[in-house]
Amino acid sequence: MDSPHPFKELCDLLRRLKGERVLLILESGDRECVKVVAVIDEVLVATLDRKFIFVDCDCICAVIADCLDVLSEEFGLVYQEQEEE
Secondary structure: OOOOOOOOOHHHHHHHOOOOEEEEEEOOOOEEEEEEEEEEOOEEEEEEOOEEEEEEHHHEEEEEEOOHHHHHHHHOOOOOOOOOO
């Protein structure tokens, strides 16, 4: 099944999140909260505590992004708030 906005790996997703803050879960188990600057080839370029970091995409296990508006628009997703009872 073809998605209207396919991505094959996490770096494809990160390319679309340029300028956003995300939480990376790395193979080592470390977690890093970074701001995405760019993805060049298969390397994420991000900022962390006023420093540039470069992360091989193969070292990233998960990306947690708390930018609903950007994700909804980029991937055509619909998010509905849960009503409190």
